[in-house]
Amino acid sequence: MPELISSHKLYAENKILEKSFLFLIALLFLGNLNIIAQEYDEFPVELRVKNLEVIDMPVAIKDQEAYISVSDLFDYLNLKNEIGSKPADISGFIIDPENSFKFDISLSKIQYKENSFIISEDDYILTSTTLYLKSSLFGKIFGLYTDFNFRNLSIKLTTAIELPKVKELRLESMRKNLNKVRGVINPDTLIERKYPSFRAGMADWSVVTTQQTDGFNDNRFNLGLGTMIAGGETNILLNYSTKIPFQSKNQFYQWKYVNNNSKIFKQVTAGKIFTRATSSLFAPVVGVQLTNTPIVNRRSFGSYTLTDVTDPRWTVELYVNNVMIDFTEADASGFFSFEVPLMYGNTIVNLRFYGPYGEERTEERIINIPYNFIPKKELEYTLSAGIVENTENDRFSRFNMNYGLTNGFTIGGGVEYLSDVTSGEMMPFINSSLRIAAGLLFSGEYMYGVKSEGLLSYRTPSNFQIDLNYINYNKDQTAINYNYLEERKISLSLPIRTKLFSAYSRFSIDQIVLPTTKFTSAQFLLSGSFFGISTNLTTYGLFNDRTSNPSIYSTISQTYNLPHQLLFSPQLQYDFSANSVTNMILRLERPFLKRGLVNVGFENNFLRKAHFFEIGLRYNLNFAQTSLTSRIGNLNSTFVESARGSLLLDDQTGYITVNDRSSIGKGAVSIIPFLDLNNNNKFDEMEPGVPGLKIKNMGGNVTYNKDKTQLRIYDLQPYNQFMIHIDVLSLDNIAWKIEKPVIALETVPNQFKTIYVPVKVLGEVSGMVFIKDENGTKGQGRISVNIINNKNELVGEFLTEGDGYFTYLGLEPGQYKALINPEQLDNLGYSSRPSEISFPIEQSEFGDIVDDLEFVLEKKTD
Numbered sequence: 001m002p003e004l005i006s007s008h009k010l011y012a013e014n015k016i017l018e019k020s021f022l023f024l025i026a027l028l029f030l031g032n033l034n035i036i037a038q039e040y041d042e043f044p045v046e047l048r049v050k051n052l053e054v055i056d057m058p059v060a061i062k063d064q065e066a067y068i069s070v071s072d073l074f075d076y077l078n079l080k081n082e083i084g085s086k087p088a089d090i091s092g093f094i095i096d097p098e099n100s101f102k103f104d105i106s107l108s109k110i111q112y113k114e115n116s117f118i119i120s121e122d123d124y125i126l127t128s129t130t131l132y133l134k135s136s137l138f139g140k141i142f143g144l145y146t147d148f149n150f151r152n153l154s155i156k157l158t159t160a161i162e163l164p165k166v167k168e169l170r171l172e173s174m175r176k177n178l179n180k181v182r183g184v185i186n187p188d189t190l191i192e193r194k195y196p197s198f199r200a201g202m203a204d205w206s207v208v209t210t211q212q213t214d215g216f217n218d219n220r221f222n223l224g225l226g227t228m229i230a231g232g233e234t235n236i237l238l239n240y241s242t243k244i245p246f247q248s249k250n251q252f253y254q255w256k257y258v259n260n261n262s263k264i265f266k267q268v269t270a271g272k273i274f275t276r277a278t279s280s281l282f283a284p285v286v287g288v289q290l291t292n293t294p295i296v297n298r299r300s301f302g303s304y305t306l307t308d309v310t311d312p313r314w315t316v317e318l319y320v321n322n323v324m325i326d327f328t329e330a331d332a333s334g335f336f337s338f339e340v341p342l343m344y345g346n347t348i349v350n351l352r353f354y355g356p357y358g359e360e361r362t363e364e365r366i367i368n369i370p371y372n373f374i375p376k377k378e379l380e381y382t383l384s385a386g387i388v389e390n391t392e393n394d395r396f397s398r399f400n401m402n403y404g405l406t407n408g409f410t411i412g413g414g415v416e417y418l419s420d421v422t423s424g425e426m427m428p429f430i431n432s433s434l435r436i437a438a439g440l441l442f443s444g445e446y447m448y449g450v451k452s453e454g455l456l457s458y459r460t461p462s463n464f465q466i467d468l469n470y471i472n473y474n475k476d477q478t479a480i481n482y483n484y485l486e487e488r489k490i491s492l493s494l495p496i497r498t499k500l501f502s503a504y505s506r507f508s509i510d511q512i513v514l515p516t517t518k519f520t521s522a523q524f525l526l527s528g529s530f531f532g533i534s535t536n537l538t539t540y541g542l543f544n545d546r547t548s549n550p551s552i553y554s555t556i557s558q559t560y561n562l563p564h565q566l567l568f569s570p571q572l573q574y575d576f577s578a579n580s581v582t583n584m585i586l587r588l589e590r591p592f593l594k595r596g597l598v599n600v601g602f603e604n605n606f607l608r609k610a611h612f613f614e615i616g617l618r619y620n621l622n623f624a625q626t627s628l629t630s631r632i633g634n635l636n637s638t639f640v641e642s643a644r645g646s647l648l649l650d651d652q653t654g655y656i657t658v659n660d661r662s663s664i665g666k667g668a669v670s671i672i673p674f675l676d677l678n679n680n681n682k683f684d685e686m687e688p689g690v691p692g693l694k695i696k697n698m699g700g701n702v703t704y705n706k707d708k709t710q711l712r713i714y715d716l717q718p719y720n721q722f723m724i725h726i727d728v729l730s731l732d733n734i735a736w737k738i739e740k741p742v743i744a745l746e747t748v749p750n751q752f753k754t755i756y757v758p759v760k761v762l763g764e765v766s767g768m769v770f771i772k773d774e775n776g777t778k779g780q781g782r783i784s785v786n787i788i789n790n791k792n793e794l795v796g797e798f799l800t801e802g803d804g805y806f807t808y809l810g811l812e813p814g815q816y817k818a819l820i821n822p823e824q825l826d827n828l829g830y831s832s833r834p835s836e837i838s839f840p841i842e843q844s845e846f847g848d849i850v851d852d853l854e855f856v857l858e859k860k861t862d
Helices: 007-030 070-076 135-142 164-182 822-828
Strands: 041-049 055-062 065-069 081-083 090-093 100-104 109-112 115-118 124-126 131-134 145-149 154-158 189-191 198-212 218-229 232-241 252-258 267-273 285-291 299-309 315-320 323-329 335-343 348-354 360-368 379-388 395-406 409-418 426-437 440-447 451-459 465-473 486-497 501-513 518-530 533-544 551-562 566-575 580-592 596-605 610-620 624-633 637-650 655-659 667-675 701-704 711-716 721-727 742-746 752-761 763-773 776-779 784-789 794-799 805-811 814-820 830-833 837-841 849-859
Touching: 055 070, 065 070, 065 135, 065 145, 070 081, 070 090, 070 131, 109 135, 115 135, 131 135, 135 145, 315 335, 323 335, 335 518, 395 426, 637 667, 637 752, 655 711, 667 721, 742 752, 763 814, 763 837, 784 805, 794 805, 814 822, 814 849, 822 830, 837 849
Parallel strands: 041 154, 189 742, 667 752, 763 849
Antiparallel strands: 041 055, 055 065, 065 131, 081 090, 090 100, 100 109, 109 115, 124 131, 145 154, 198 218, 198 637, 218 232, 232 252, 252 267, 267 285, 285 379, 299 335, 315 323, 315 348, 348 360, 379 395, 395 409, 409 426, 426 440, 440 451, 451 465, 465 486, 486 501, 501 518, 518 533, 533 551, 551 566, 566 580, 580 596, 596 610, 610 624, 624 637, 637 655, 667 711, 701 711, 721 742, 763 776, 763 805, 784 794, 784 814, 814 837, 830 849
16 A cells, blocks of 8 residues: 655645745845745644654744744643643643743743753744744753654654653553453444354365275265354264264264353253263263353463373464463474463363464364362352263263352362263262462362372472372272272473573373282473474383383484474484384475475384385365375385365355365354445445455454455354454555444354444545734634534544644534634634635545635734
8 A cells, every 4th residue: 555645744845845945046046044044834743752653743943943832742742731821821840740840931931840941032933822942952951852853854752751641551551451361351342242043154074095005995084064053053073984884973963052141051062062071981972061151261370281292393272161272382202281271160171283384183182170160159060961872872961060169269069970880870079179379279079989089289480390199999980991999190390491491391100009900100201492403302111010120211302403494303212121222213394385295204113123114295275285195114005195174154245265274163254344435334235345454463364355345354263252453554545434443242153253344434624724914914823723513513623734724634424614713712812704614525435625715813803
């Protein structure tokens, strides 16, 4: 978009050119520079103050020196000042009433604090409406140092004082940040969520084919549909494989209704449900789940360290109660860790995985955090019931509730039922979560006839953490499908940071007690960046009381950034028990054509006497992620081809687009700006779209339609308060204005939320104000002009420039009248001819302009 130059600056530059031309004439023909030396011109120039917006400041320029309007500068900086009966009578104070000042022009002095500053006639310019002071004196007297650039017509102001306006903006920014932390949103427009009976939405698809030289071939097809039915999110995922029969338990279907404003049922789920069962369930549960737990996150205190393993260098996203909290990149071995913030209510953690070049793993690991805090005096419950999709169709149900005695102490209980538990189908339980002290948390649960469990966690301010976990199982229980008697675990973790490297370290010991034996495992892990090289060193030890020879081995993995965008990742495993290398992996990767990746690799498993060579190609199209992989080995060779993507339908506008990632369950927004020609804030068919609108948001993916009149954001997390910040400066026409650029809405899964943004078309009025006296008629600056609408309301008030010119942009179509401020006329003792001027602003796509207004001011006659 071309740069827009203000009329003020153009006017000022023209005046400078005009004055330079007169100066040359005087030099060449008159030989007397004094004719011009005493002249000055009044016009706005740019004033720049650190941390404040750039504004036009009234200035008089004389002999290439700037004289700044005292009252206008102090008003802008929020410095207390008052004008007496005459423009030269200005008094006030700087920050503190003790730092008072007073301009006494009649005595040629300025009083500030205890000091008097004598000024000459060359230090100020006094007009009938304004006192201008030489810019250099603001620094000498008040500590407001100015640097006037005559060539650029700008003034830079610096000071050691924390100006009231700067302080006000700083405090306002702090309050906004505090509100952001607290989740307080103050948008211009809040769009309420609707619950449609039916909306078409998203579709995911994927194809994976596998061929083996010594094994079965497999073809897998996946189709997902995401819609809205009866006001609820509806997701259906169909999975087909040529190796596995098409069965209901391998499919996913779920309807979920969410209303955080409801007091009884905030979430209702039907279909495949997530049960948080203690009993061992090896098949999905089909049923219904009711809860009054809100889906929004309410942070309590503390955090929980979560660690796991995925593929090397994959990006892992952490979702807490369906809201993305953080993301990280796995190290060279695939290890990653998160600090999971503890939330009020049940904390359900989901992990999603993305490859380094756009691959997406649809797998979601659902992890239950042991601590469950509820706000003080609040009660939350969850009721689940359904049928287990196993051969016996076992009946399952679970009811639990929790109550917050204090913000740091929650008690709860409930009952779980599973029809095939021979040791007791009904399993009542009680649980508690307690914050004992800062950094010290306890969680405990007892389930009758099944187990008792306790977890104690302590974290120091330096993030050293120790976790103690103990579980005791009833020896006759059959609810959990293993015969453990006890589980004991201790874990110590500490982040290490130096100038040369940073790492995460952990040492843990796990012990499982069985009826006839016990197993003890130990692990030491060190993961981080050493001299810029991603490194993971993990040592495992397995001990059993039946054998005297423990199994101890270490694995080291690294990633090196080589020239030409090459990544080299070696991995070596050493068995201390056998004193030999048991496995070696070498990988080399490089980006290909910006959206692709080529990789080669070699692995040798010395224990199995198996080795293979791998070559792969991954490429992301606009609509799909594709990959080809060949693994050629001495025992077996495998070839895998895959493609995945999604379709998105905006059924409100009929727009269809594609995505190379999964879209089911995610939200989307359509933003349609239009010229609101009739000012009714509603989109009408005859009103054209506005191209090129931009937003300042960082979340989601942003796309435009062909003519850029419609903007769409997708890949948004559902049920979140989403703020849209429209860039009002992205509009192509200065006469176009968006009155409410900050919009808040709740993202809804599987559909586009359509937002029509009215763009007002504003008119401009301009003209001149003259003063007529015995010396003739000339333009007069600093005169206040008022604009009144047809309802007799003041809609605009502004001052004329140095030569009497005025302009005002911001009038909606309608009938108006302009007049000189009556109070100023009385103070000056002038009358206006005419007293007012009526004018219309017509409806226009590019904004109407009225530029022929003229007022003449004359001294009142007694």
